[in-house]
Structure formats: structure tokens, C-alpha cells
Amino acid sequence: MRTEIRATPFDPWQELATHQGHMDRVVGKHGAAAVFVGTMRDFNAGEEVQGMFLEHYPGMTERHLETICEEAIRRWDLLDALIIHRTGAMQPGDPIVLVASWAAHRGPAFAACRYLIEELKSRAPFWKKEHLAQESRWVTYNTPATPLNK
Amino acid sequence: MAITVKFFASLRERLGCSETSVEAEQAGTAADVWRLAVGDEPAPGNLLVAINMEYATLESTVEDGDEVAFFPPVTGGARED
Numbered sequence: 124m125r126t127e128i129r130a131t132p133f134d135p136w137q138e139l140a141t142h143q144g145h146m147d148r149v150v151g152k153h154g155a156a157a158v159f160v161g162t163m164r165d166f167n168a169g170e171e172v173q174g175m176f177l178e179h180y181p182g183m184t185e186r187h188l189e190t191i192c193e194e195a196i197r198r199w200d201l202l203d204a205l206i207i208h209r210t211g212a213m214q215p216g217d218p219i220v221l222v223a224s225w226a227a228h229r230g231p232a233f234a235a236c237r238y239l240i241e242e243l244k245s246r247a248p249f250w251k252k253e254h255l256a257q258e259s260r261w262v263t264y265n266t267p268a269t270p271l272n273k
Numbered sequence: 274m275a276i277t278v279k280f281f282a283s284l285r286e287r288l289g290c291s292e293t294s295v296e297a298e299q300a301g302t303a304a305d306v307w308r309l310a311v312g313d314e315p316a317p318g319n320l321l322v323a324i325n326m327e328y329a330t331l332e333s334t335v336e337d338g339d340e341v342a343f344f345p346p347v348t349g350g351a352r353e354d
Contacts (some may be wrong), residue, residue: 178282181324248283251348261283262348
């Protein structure tokens with residue numbers, strides 16, 4: 124398992140390849156990897172967004188990412204899990220977050236990946252400030268995910 | 274000794290303060306810490322509180338040497354349409 128906060132741009136696909144390349148101990152054991160990549164959009168709430176600043180609480184954010192990862196690994200018997208999250212100034216198109224889970228089967232891999240990103244969004248201390256053409260504004264809510272079973 | 278107080282995001286900007294400290298002797302709860310650090314302004318209804326980097330409430334007790342943080346609701350991750 125690995126969690127990381129990154130203040131500079133990252134390529135999620137390269138990070139995935141590198142991480143899985145070091146998963147020697149579970150080669151042949153994981154039948155499923157589920158991946159979520161969140162990317163910065165150039166629109167929000169009907170307005171064009173030109174840039175964004177992501178603030179975090181050094182120490183607490185890292186601790187909560189680790190806790191969320193450990194919970195998912197226990198609950199779904201994961202073989203591995205990975206979270207990388209950006210902070211600082213970013214532009215539309217920049218990857219914000221990478222979440223991945225490895226399990227023997229797809230059921231637990233999908234469920235754990237969903238859990239990791241939803242728990243991260245609701246519990247990990249990150250705050251977004253959007254830069255519009257004329258002003259900057261703090262984002263004040265998360266759009267809830269569509270429930271899977273409805 | 275003292276209690277370290279931290280503010281984040283929009284709250285940090287509005288108060289013009291990212292970190293301060295208060296006397297531990299006068300603070301029994303996180304609400305006391307807020308009052309000592311911020312003054313008469315009531316705590317926002319959606320305020321989140323952390324003590325030593327774990328979520329807590331305004332009623333939670335604090336001790337000498339604690340780090341108490343106040344911040345608005347978190348908005349991390351990637352938003353879903």
C-alpha cells in the first residue's frame with residue numbers, strides 16, 4: 124500500500140505502471156485492478172474555471188489517506204492499494220487524484236476503489252479554490268456520487 | 274504551556290490567520306479554544322474541528338500541548354457529475 128501527496132504534476136498511468144512493476148510479492152495473485160483518476164475540469168457550477176489551488180492539512184491529510192487505505196485493505200482483503208493526490212496550483216486537464224485497488228476478483232477491487240475515492244472526498248482534509256476570469260472562490264461542497272443501486 | 278491553533282482554507286483567509294496559540298489553563302474544550310483564539314465571533318454552523326489531527330467536536334476536551342484545528346467542510350478528490 125502507498126499513499127502520497129504530491130505538490131507537482133503527475134502522470135497517473137505512469138505511476139500505476141511503476142507501482143504495479145514493484146508488486147513482486149503478489150504477481151499471479153491479483154486477478155483484478157480497479158482504477159479511478161480524477162482530473163481538473165475547465166467548468167464548474169456553470170462557469171469557466173481557469174485554474175485551481177488545492178490546500179491540505181499537512182500531517183492530518185496524510186494520516187487520513189493511510190487510514191482509509193488500511194480500512195479498504197482489511198474490509199475487502201485487498202492485495203494492494205494506491206492513492207496519489209495533488210496539492211497546490213493546477214490547470215484544467217491536470218490529474219488531481221489517482222486511486223487504485225488490487226484484489227483476487229473484480230467485485231472487491233471495484234468496491235474498494237469506490238470506497239477509497241468516496242471516503243477520501245468526505246474525510247480527507249482538502250480544500251479547493253477555483254480561479255475564474257474575474258474572481259476566485261472556495262468550493263463549498265462535494266457533488267454526491269450517484270448511488271450504485273438506484 | 275499552550276495549545277496550538279490552526280485555521281485552514283476560507284476560514285484562514287477570512288480570519289487572516291493560519292496559526293496561533295492560546296493558554297491551556299483557560300481552555301477546557303475546543304469551543305473554549307475557538308473563543309480564546311477568535312473572540313466573540315460565533316463558530317460557523319458547518320465548522321469542522323480536529324484535535325491532534327483527528328476529527329472532534331466543539332464539545333471535545335482539550336489538553337495542554339494539543340493541536341486544535343478549525344476548518345470548513347472538505348472538498349477534496351474529484352467531483353462527480
